[in-house]
Amino acid sequence: MTPVSxxxxxxxxxxxxxxxxxxxxxxxxxxxxxxVRLDNDAPALIAGANAFPNPATVLDVVCDxxxxxxxxxxxxxxxxxxxxxxALVNNAGVAVFKPIGxxxxxxxxxxxxxxxxxxxxxxxxxxxxxxxxxxGAVVNIASISGLRASTLRVAYGTSKAAxxxxxxxxxxxxxxxxxxxxxxxxxxxETEMAKQVHSPAIRKDYHDAIPLNRYGALEEIAACIGFLxxxxxxxxxxxxxxxDGGFDASGIGLPTLRTSAI
Numbered sequence: 001m002t003p004v005s006x007x008x009x010x011x012x013x014x015x016x017x018x019x020x021x022x023x024x025x026x027x028x029x030x031x032x033x034x035x036v037r038l039d040n041d042a043p044a045l046i047a048g049a050n051a052f053p054n055p056a057t058v059l060d061v062v063c064d065x066x067x068x069x070x071x072x073x074x075x076x077x078x079x080x081x082x083x084x085x086x087a088l089v090n091n092a093g094v095a096v097f098k099p100i101g102x103x104x105x106x107x108x109x110x111x112x113x114x115x116x117x118x119x120x121x122x123x124x125x126x127x128x129x130x131x132x133x134x135x136g137a138v139v140n141i142a143s144i145s146g147l148r149a150s151t152l153r154v155a156y157g158t159s160k161a162a163x164x165x166x167x168x169x170x171x172x173x174x175x176x177x178x179x180x181x182x183x184x185x186x187x188x189x190e191t192e193m194a195k196q197v198h199s200p201a202i203r204k205d206y207h208d209a210i211p212l213n214r215y216g217a218l219e220e221i222a223a224c225i226g227f228l229x230x231x232x233x234x235x236x237x238x239x240x241x242x243x244d245g246g247f248d249a250s251g252i253g254l255p256t257l258r259t260s261a262i
Contacts, residue, residue: 002032004057010082010133011229012036014065014122015092017044019191020141020225023218024089027226029057033087036078038122040064040092065092065118075125084133087229088126090119090163091141095156097197108155115159116166123170127179135178137229140167142185144244160185164240171238180237182228187244189216208255212245 011028015021016037025035035058039045042062052058059081063074078085094114096107119140130136145153146160167183174181188194188206194215198206207213224243227233242248 001030004029004032004034004054006056008032008034008057009086010034010036010078010084011087011089012038012078012085012122012126013089013091014038014063014118017041017048019193020186020189020218020221021089021091022048023222024091024225025058026051027219027222028087028229031226031230034058034082036061036082036085038063038065038074038092064114065090065122066113068121071121071125075129078126079129085126085129086133086136088122088130088136088138089141089225089229090122090138092118093141093156093159095153095193097152097156098154099152100154103154111155112159112162115156116162119163119166123174123181127174127177130179131177136180137233138170138174138179138181139225139228140170140181140183141225142167142183142240144185144187144242144247147185147240147242147248167240168238175237180228180233182233182236182238183240184221184224184228185240185242185244185248186221187216187242187247189218189221191218206247209250210245210247211250211254213258214245216243216245 011033013021013025016025017039025037028035037060045060061074061077063070094111096111123138140163142163143160145157146164167181170181221243
């Protein structure tokens with residue numbers, strides 16, 4: 001574990017009260033960053049704060065990333081507290097699991113406003129601070145559902161596909177200012193949401209399509225996010241990294257292959 005001090009770099013993670021965001025916050029803290037956790041769920045932020053008892057290294061800010069005024073207020077709070085931003089992880093996201101015909105426009109907009117508008121707003125707002133700090137790195141959390149169509153995910157999958165292209169747009173412009181922008185596309189991950197909404201049949205379907213034959217761990221996703229923000233990825237810009245056990249690469253036939261003698 002790298003010691004954290006008042007001169008340590010600062011990482012901002014949205015949707016950091018749980019899941020991938022919380023695991024990413026822990027990764028940055030373990031690697032010598034001061035961390036800002038943004039989330040619109042105040043009780044969840046408070047509940048998770050026990051894992052980060054040192055206020056000098058972790059700042060929690062209640063923020064709905066789909067609301068421009070709240071994002072601007074969060075930026076001002078971060079600058080006042082830490083004075084800099086070196087990494088931004090746009091992780092905040094929501095999902096609606098319904099057939100296309102049953103998805104309301106309000107549900108569509110709710111997903112788009114968080115998953116896509118939030119990435120746009122947060123990057124736009126934090127980029128000037130990163131530029132003033134000498135540059136940095138942004139990682140947008142897309143999804144394998146943005147690369148391959150899935151049932152019941154019309155809003156979620158479309159929002160994440162848009163995040164992939166937004167990442168490229170941001171990488172071109174912000175890369176010119178010393179800010180690298182990349183995206184992670186997680187496959188199925190052992191999150192609380194997955195445990196709630198993935199039935200045994202859905203889990204079997206995923207296992208049948210993933211060469212590694214398992215869900216990913218939160219720590220595995222966080223490690224890839226950390227890599228893209230680190231100096232080890234200093235020439236990586238505008239790229240999408242699928243962290244999915246091979247799901248995006250696979251076609252049909254895995255169950256048959258597993259039962260065949262090779």
